[in-house]
Amino acid sequence: MxxxxxxxxxxxxxxxxxxxxxxxxxxxxxxxxxxxxxxxPDLDSMAYGxxxxxxxxxxxxxxxxGAIAALSNSFASSPAPMPVGYAAPMTVRNGASYHLDxxxxxxxxxxxxxxxxxxxSIDAGGSITMPLIxxxxxxxxxxxxxAGEIAARLRNGYxxxxxxxxEIETYRPFFILGEVLAPGQYPYVPNMTVESAxxxxxxxxxxxxxxxxxxxxxxxxxxxxxxxxLGTPLNPxxxxxxxxxxx
Numbered sequence: 001m002x003x004x005x006x007x008x009x010x011x012x013x014x015x016x017x018x019x020x021x022x023x024x025x026x027x028x029x030x031x032x033x034x035x036x037x038x039x040x041p042d043l044d045s046m047a048y049g050x051x052x053x054x055x056x057x058x059x060x061x062x063x064x065x066g067a068i069a070a071l072s073n074s075f076a077s078s079p080a081p082m083p084v085g086y087a088a089p090m091t092v093r094n095g096a097s098y099h100l101d102x103x104x105x106x107x108x109x110x111x112x113x114x115x116x117x118x119x120x121s122i123d124a125g126g127s128i129t130m131p132l133i134x135x136x137x138x139x140x141x142x143x144x145x146x147a148g149e150i151a152a153r154l155r156n157g158y159x160x161x162x163x164x165x166x167e168i169e170t171y172r173p174f175f176i177l178g179e180v181l182a183p184g185q186y187p188y189v190p191n192m193t194v195e196s197a198x199x200x201x202x203x204x205x206x207x208x209x210x211x212x213x214x215x216x217x218x219x220x221x222x223x224x225x226x227x228x229x230l231g232t233p234l235n236p237x238x239x240x241x242x243x244x245x246x247x
Contacts, residue, residue: 098143099141099142100140100143101218101219102122104122106121106166107168108120108147109167110150111162111165113159116131133150136149147165148164171187173188173237178242179205180203180205181201181202186201188234194228209242212227213227213241214226214240216241
């Protein structure tokens with residue numbers, strides 16, 4: 001009887017030892033290392049045709065203003081938006097640099113020659129017609145240039161030393177169309193603007209677009225059209241168009 005009991009105890013002890021060994025073996029297992037894939041320049045070149053380049057971090061300066069300062073700095077680092085402006089037509093200064101055209105009325109003075117001194121209108125062909133010398137082209141010339149041309153014509157067999165002066169009596173009219181109360185043709189007033197032209201035409205209609213207008217300027221046979229604000233200077237012969245607002 002004691003021998004059997006001792007045998008059972010030995011079997012039990014062996015079983016406990018085996019279980020402990022198995023449990024200890026399971027607890028002592030450790031996880032293997034985790035492999036981390038790094039981008040390889042050669043693989044990126046094969047896949048995308050260019051080497052891998054990690055994006056550069058964005059550094060935002062913070063001068064103590066917290067989140068608001070950081071946001072302001074991020075906007076400041078962005079490219080500044082391009083300014084938006086309205087195109088302006090070519091400005092022609094009335095006076096010595098003014099270029100004549102059809103519709104201008106001139107006063108031509110030939111000193112000592114009362115028969116030649118008179119007022120002349122530039123016709124549709126761009127010329128004035130004077131005694132002795134006939135038609136003289138005035139389109140595109142300044143008053144000084146026209147005076148020189150008239151003097152050269154008179155010097156050629158008519159007057160030995162002519163003295164000629166040309167001044168503008170009346171500028172050619174301007175035109176205003178579209179959403180104004182009285183569209184049409186009006187005499188040009190020196191140094192006027194688009195806004196004064198609208199006022200001469202009776203003001204805007206109720207449906208007019210009041211912030212900008214379209215101006216067509218013609219000079220030397222060419223024309224240019226631009227959308228301009230109301231303060232833009234207006235030139236003789238210009239055409240102003242006031243558009244209709246959508247709502």
